[in-house]
Amino acid sequence: MKTDLQTRHGGKILADALVAQGVKMAFGVPGESYLALLDGLLDVRDKLSFVVCRQEGGASYMAEAYGKLTGEPGVLLVTRGPGAANGAIGMHTGFQDSTPMVMFIGQVGNDMVEREAFQEIDYRRMYGQMAKWVAQIDRVERIPEYVSHAFHTAMAGRPGPVVLALPEDMLFSEAAVADVERHHVVRPAPASSQMEQLKKLLEKAAKPFVIVGGGGWDREACLKLQRWVETARLPASTSFRCQDLFDNRSASYAGDVGIGLNPKLAQRVREADVLLVIGARLGEMTTSAYTLLEVPQPRQTLIHVHAGAEELGRVYRPALAINSGYPQFVDVLSEISFHGEKWKEETGKAREDYLEWIEPRPMPGKLHYGEVIRWLSKNLPQDAIIAGGAGNFAGWLHRHFSYRGFRTQLGPTNGSMGYGYPAGVAAKLAAPNRTVIAICGDGDFLMNGQELATAVQYGANFVALVINNGLYGTIRMHQEREYPGRVFGTDLRNPDFAAYARAFGAHGEVVEETAAFAPAFERASKSGKPAIIELRIDPDAITPATTLSAVREKALRSRR
Numbered sequence: 001m002k003t004d005l006q007t008r009h010g011g012k013i014l015a016d017a018l019v020a021q022g023v024k025m026a027f028g029v030p031g032e033s034y035l036a037l038l039d040g041l042l043d044v045r046d047k048l049s050f051v052v053c054r055q056e057g058g059a060s061y062m063a064e065a066y067g068k069l070t071g072e073p074g075v076l077l078v079t080r081g082p083g084a085a086n087g088a089i090g091m092h093t094g095f096q097d098s099t100p101m102v103m104f105i106g107q108v109g110n111d112m113v114e115r116e117a118f119q120e121i122d123y124r125r126m127y128g129q130m131a132k133w134v135a136q137i138d139r140v141e142r143i144p145e146y147v148s149h150a151f152h153t154a155m156a157g158r159p160g161p162v163v164l165a166l167p168e169d170m171l172f173s174e175a176a177v178a179d180v181e182r183h184h185v186v187r188p189a190p191a192s193s194q195m196e197q198l199k200k201l202l203e204k205a206a207k208p209f210v211i212v213g214g215g216g217w218d219r220e221a222c223l224k225l226q227r228w229v230e231t232a233r234l235p236a237s238t239s240f241r242c243q244d245l246f247d248n249r250s251a252s253y254a255g256d257v258g259i260g261l262n263p264k265l266a267q268r269v270r271e272a273d274v275l276l277v278i279g280a281r282l283g284e285m286t287t288s289a290y291t292l293l294e295v296p297q298p299r300q301t302l303i304h305v306h307a308g309a310e311e312l313g314r315v316y317r318p319a320l321a322i323n324s325g326y327p328q329f330v331d332v333l334s335e336i337s338f339h340g341e342k343w344k345e346e347t348g349k350a351r352e353d354y355l356e357w358i359e360p361r362p363m364p365g366k367l368h369y370g371e372v373i374r375w376l377s378k379n380l381p382q383d384a385i386i387a388g389g390a391g392n393f394a395g396w397l398h399r400h401f402s403y404r405g406f407r408t409q410l411g412p413t414n415g416s417m418g419y420g421y422p423a424g425v426a427a428k429l430a431a432p433n434r435t436v437i438a439i440c441g442d443g444d445f446l447m448n449g450q451e452l453a454t455a456v457q458y459g460a461n462f463v464a465l466v467i468n469n470g471l472y473g474t475i476r477m478h479q480e481r482e483y484p485g486r487v488f489g490t491d492l493r494n495p496d497f498a499a500y501a502r503a504f505g506a507h508g509e510v511v512e513e514t515a516a517f518a519p520a521f522e523r524a525s526k527s528g529k530p531a532i533i534e535l536r537i538d539p540d541a542i543t544p545a546t547t548l549s550a551v552r553e554k555a556l557r558s559r560r
């Protein structure tokens, strides 16, 4: 760290500030608005690698996935106006996912600001709702202060994205200023009186149920919580797309409370007398559109533990609200012990319901995608990272894959398409020794398929599956349900995905029947390149549980 107060230009001060904050990898697309920063990054390239992407949307998802995977802020560098506009999707995802991120945006110089100069946008207004804090650094000597503030804010309480705009003249100018040391992670701990109350509420519970979710966990806290839950013989579940926070093999694990929810699990949540919710915001996706708990006063006795004070009582009025970081909470929770004899029977039933639910059902066509997911679940290494996007194809993944460790799942809880592929690239670059798989829809993949070039350029050798049904299937399903037979705007004419892969210098395969998957996966894994496997599934197989024709028939019948 520099403390000798040499004169540096703003780009160098910023690059050094990032290194001082512990940043090892950043993602972005260059722009003429932040040339000085590129110049600064050149000098620190041994400590901080800059992954240059093909579109800021892909880069922002990569920064988000990096933040989610490592727990450290994902750093994103984009140019003004157009770069800032493209980069918004990962910031929206990071906000809804509570992922720490810091985005730097080039900005027109202060000498011409407010004239609507070339590509000028006021980022405070643009990003106001998508970030925890948006600021512009107008004085070069204050760069270390702003960066320190940004990293503290991204990590504090409920983690999330922060935006810093960089006026061009400020970045070019020089100052002699010291770096600031690495940020602290500031999160509260529960009061002992709250833990007493928690103990009393749980002691009285006949049908307690635990939901774990959100961002801001670490491996140790997850393991400790799991041991506590298992000793207490409580049933536990995870919130939407947070399935890797609790080992799915545990006898206490009852499944995820997300979309495509097991009706028996939904009933269990509804009928619980005490709900211990740790980290989950209890958003629309986790509450089946706010129906599992009544708004604002749930029938269940709600113990809500959240790192963001503003989330407590936001939708649901809890019986006990505990504002705490999760490692801090789990540490004191571990001191309360329950034997749980009275709960073990229900926990056993919940587990049986889950095991029955994850077995694949028959589906039309020669390629049984559910069996493919079960095969991956059984054959991938325990710490393999599964990056998934948004679309009905993800339903099979949620239902049939068993997550076995912390941060083995990367998924967008904001249901944002195009996430899986770039998230896979970031995961492979951040954790090169782990197996990474991306699972994409045909619509979903092509939202960021250009990042295959980034994977090839940086040697991010991982296998991506493209589940090709020739449809924006999710929307077709809703269309058939709401306006049966009136199909419009949901068909896709796709490229040959294997040939697409080969054109980028990657490995490509097409699989059309179940038995062909394992050998194709083997070839792809051993190709020594990024690989794409196109899985052609029957478009009628619209969810793990039903067909498109059945959805249409049901909708037509109800209208007759």
Ligand SMILES: Cc1ncc(C[n+]2csc(CCOP(=O)(O)OP(=O)(O)O)c2C)c(N)n1
Pocket (backbone or CB within 6 Å): 390, 391, 392, 393, 394, 415, 416, 417, 418, 440, 441, 442, 443, 444, 445, 467, 469, 471, 472, 473, 474, 475
């Ligand atoms: C960025 C973005 N655009 C649009 C949507 C709306 N949307 C949700 S799912 C979906 C279709 C997904 O298609 P595909 O990836 O092919 O998956 P499928 O549902 O066919 O399995 C669309 C358009 C979205 N969630 N995100």
Ligand SMILES: [Mg+2]
Pocket (backbone or CB within 6 Å): 391, 441, 442, 443, 467, 468, 469, 470, 471, 472, 473
């Ligand atoms: Mg599709």
